[in-house]
Amino acid sequence: MNIPEPAEIVELGCGNGRDAGKLLKKYAFSNLTAIDYSPLSVEKTRKNNKKMISTGRMTVQEGNVSDLKLEPGKFDLATAFETIYFWPELKKCFAEVHKVLKTSGHFMIVMESDGRDKTIQWFKEKIDCMNAYTPEEIKEALEYAGFSEINIYNKLRFNNWIMVLAKKN
Secondary structure, three states: OOOOOOOEEEEEOOOOOHHHHHHHHHOOOOEEEEEEOOHHHHHHHHHHOHHHHHOOOEEEEEOOHHHOOOOOOOEEEEEEEOOHHHOOOHHHHHHHHHHHEEEEEEEEEEEOOOOOOHHHHHHHHHOOOOOOOOHHHHHHHHHHHOEEEEEEEEOOOOOOOEEEEEEEO
16 A cells, blocks of 8 residues: 555454554554444454553444544544445445545555455345445445545455555545
8 A cells, every 4th residue: 555654543343353453563653443333343352452452552442333433534544354344324434434534544445355256145145234345336435425536456365355445635
C-alpha cells in the first residue's frame, strides 16, 4: 500500500485481534482502536493483545459498524479484513466509516472472495446474515458514501481474493 504511516487506525470487525496486532507491528508509531459487535471477539482481541493494550497503543471495544460511536474525523486508516460479508446496509456502514476518517484517510477492505466463487455462494446459503459482495457492488457503495480514488486489486493470493483501497477527500 502506498499510504503514509497512520497515527490512528480503526480495525472494524477485529475478530480474534490477530490483524490488529499485525497492524501495530507494521506501524510502530500508530495507535489502534479495534471494534467488533461480538462480545466474544472483543474478549479474544483483548486476550491476544494484552501488551499493546497495556502500553496504551490499542483500545478494544464492542460496537457496530452501522452506528460507530467514534470521534468523527479521527482516523487516518480504517481496515476491514474478512468482515464486510456480515455488514448489513453496506452503503450506510461505509458512510459511517467515511465519517470517522480524516480528510485524506484511507479505507482498506480485504476479502478472500470477490463474491462470485462457489465457496462464498455455499456459505451465503448456509449463513443467514452473510452477503457475497462483488467488487462492483463494493465500489458503488463506497462512491455513495463519498469515497474517491477507489482501487480494486484482484487475484491477490488466489484468483478470487481482492483488496479495495478507497480514499476520503
